[in-house]
Amino acid sequence: MVQTAKKTVQITIKRQDPEVDGNKPYFQDYNVEVEDWFTVLDVLIKIREQIDGTLSLRCACRASICGSCAMRVNGQAKLVCKTKLTTVMKDNKILVEPVGNMPVITDLTTDFKPFWDKMLAVDPYLKPEEEAPEAEYIAPNEDMVHLVGVMNCIMCGACVSDCTVLEVKDDFLGPAALAKAYRFVADPRDDAENERLSNLIEDGGIWDCTRCMQCVEVCPKDVDPMSRIMAMRANSMDKKMNKSYGARHANAFTSLIKSSGVLNETLLILKTKGFFNIIELIKLLPLAISAQLAGKRPPFLSHSIKNKDNLKKIFKKLENK
Amino acid sequence: MKFAFFPGCVAKGAAPELYTSTVKVAEILGIELDEKAMESASCTGAGVLQEKNQLLGDTLNARNIALAEKQNLPILTICSTCQGVMSQAEQRLENEEYRAQINETLKEEGLEYTGKTPTRHLLWIIVEEIGEKKFKSLVKRKLETLNLAPFYGCYLVRPSKALKFYENPERETCLEDLTEWVGAKVTDFPGSKACCGFPILTVNEKAALKMVGNHTSSAKDLGADAMVTPCPLCHLNLDQYQNRAAGMMKREIDLPIIHVPQLVGLALGLDPKELRINKHIISTKKLLSELSLRP
Numbered sequence: 082m083v084q085t086a087k088k089t090v091q092i093t094i095k096r097q098d099p100e101v102d103g104n105k106p107y108f109q110d111y112n113v114e115v116e117d118w119f120t121v122l123d124v125l126i127k128i129r130e131q132i133d134g135t136l137s138l139r140c141a142c143r144a145s146i147c148g149s150c151a152m153r154v155n156g157q158a159k160l161v162c163k164t165k166l167t168t169v170m171k172d173n174k175i176l177v178e179p180v181g182n183m184p185v186i187t188d189l190t191t192d193f194k195p196f197w198d199k200m201l202a203v204d205p206y207l208k209p210e211e212e213a214p215e216a217e218y219i220a221p222n223e224d225m226v227h228l229v230g231v232m233n234c235i236m237c238g239a240c241v242s243d244c245t246v247l248e249v250k251d252d253f254l255g256p257a258a259l260a261k262a263y264r265f266v267a268d269p270r271d272d273a274e275n276e277r278l279s280n281l282i283e284d285g286g287i288w289d290c291t292r293c294m295q296c297v298e299v300c301p302k303d304v305d306p307m308s309r310i311m312a313m314r315a316n317s318m319d320k321k322m323n324k325s326y327g328a329r330h331a332n333a334f335t336s337l338i339k340s341s342g343v344l345n346e347t348l349l350i351l352k353t354k355g356f357f358n359i360i361e362l363i364k365l366l367p368l369a370i371s372a373q374l375a376g377k378r379p380p381f382l383s384h385s386i387k388n389k390d391n392l393k394k395i396f397k398k399l400e401n402k
Numbered sequence: 403m404k405f406a407f408f409p410g411c412v413a414k415g416a417a418p419e420l421y422t423s424t425v426k427v428a429e430i431l432g433i434e435l436d437e438k439a440m441e442s443a444s445c446t447g448a449g450v451l452q453e454k455n456q457l458l459g460d461t462l463n464a465r466n467i468a469l470a471e472k473q474n475l476p477i478l479t480i481c482s483t484c485q486g487v488m489s490q491a492e493q494r495l496e497n498e499e500y501r502a503q504i505n506e507t508l509k510e511e512g513l514e515y516t517g518k519t520p521t522r523h524l525l526w527i528i529v530e531e532i533g534e535k536k537f538k539s540l541v542k543r544k545l546e547t548l549n550l551a552p553f554y555g556c557y558l559v560r561p562s563k564a565l566k567f568y569e570n571p572e573r574e575t576c577l578e579d580l581t582e583w584v585g586a587k588v589t590d591f592p593g594s595k596a597c598c599g600f601p602i603l604t605v606n607e608k609a610a611l612k613m614v615g616n617h618t619s620s621a622k623d624l625g626a627d628a629m630v631t632p633c634p635l636c637h638l639n640l641d642q643y644q645n646r647a648a649g650m651m652k653r654e655i656d657l658p659i660i661h662v663p664q665l666v667g668l669a670l671g672l673d674p675k676e677l678r679i680n681k682h683i684i685s686t687k688k689l690l691s692e693l694s695l696r697p
Contacts, residue, residue, distance in 0.1 A: 245613065246602070332454070335454050344411035346416050371683050377418060379416040392444050395461055
């Protein structure tokens, strides 16, 4: 029999029970003897089965397929069945909390209703113009390969948990639903690309992502939701859907780099908001005055880089690719 | 130690105090900054140009790095965003086919990207090259009375693969480490690796302000005297928009935000004026008086 090392670790769990102390969250420590091959889920199951049967958590496949067991470990969302205890322990301690940005039901179990509502809001089904075929929709393999990554999503909610925008704006569709939206926008069998993108450029859609890359970092399946959101931004701008401040900002930024090689912050704001958008510009005035008083208002005219013609040649070659 | 100096647009624009303080501290740290090597370099695109065209963005970054490579110099940045955008481009350029495609464009200017000299942020260079022992030997003013909240900026912490945390695990805690090396105490607060909200400022100011308000107020409530950041874009947002965020939260925050080289400069004994530490929207007077210094 293979010998494994045993040791005692301290697991701190954020707990919450609607029937206890007015649903107020509290932290409970458990000292648990673990084997060196334990995952975080192994230790949580050991606690529930051998130490405290009142601990509530969700899990099923234990093999990172079902997506049931996303939780925050030391502040970061992880699929706990895929996370070895040794990789997250600090001084023989770990902190386990429920996923963020979702209401807690009990302890580590959360209510996924907002997650599913947003998933449904992006119409997660094919919308072909032609009549539905008798059997399945067929697409050439090479047209579908680029979608494999996004179809790996197991809807565990890790990206939603750690999304920094959802913390401050709960009507943001969020990384999981937007990755799902991309899966249909980019599907060659779908004919509703324009309709989908027109909806996605509205408030709460693709332009609300702050590119913080939390979703890229925590996704246990490398779905890379942020890159999918960026791809939809590029796609919408290619289709001249430029009304949002996000698109105006990206277009203004690109044209400034093209003309001088460096960013001119003053012109960037004016071009994004619009030179004659008096109301928005008046709102910015106090900030400009305070920057001026601090001696740090960016110059109106900025310098250009040396050899900027070389840069322009690169733009000419690649800007429409 | 000689580097091709890539200050980034913001250090030459809306945050000139970052540029000035960097030049001052580099001299004492024995870091030679060759800015001339990068006079043809462009903006990295800051992740914004990449929203429109990733190939174009990666080509511009490969070009910038190739300019430094031509001088046999590695690039030093002082902007988390520039660093992150360049690291992400470097990661994609590891693909030989992609690198060849981009080099085909660069060839027209007599440049070639090899990727042999990875770009590094000043903060990383201090921690990785200068190291604790040498750095501490240079400290002339221990900032023992200060409690400082570290704020990294997204691009210096994610994606950890592109930033090569697996090869350089010290990068995960470098800002806390530096804070301790200058003698200050680290204020541990939940937002240190979160987003400041800058990228959505023009799209959704309310959400961006909530981020500013949440981070600065929680750091303040946990006892921070100031926040320190290696990212000038985070600085702009957390400093310039803090009063507006405080107004939205109907509370006072008043937390000075300082750049990494300003913190280093204070510890190295430089005069606050030389570091232009008085050039912030949120006053640093109280912070400096804690150190018995005048702004």
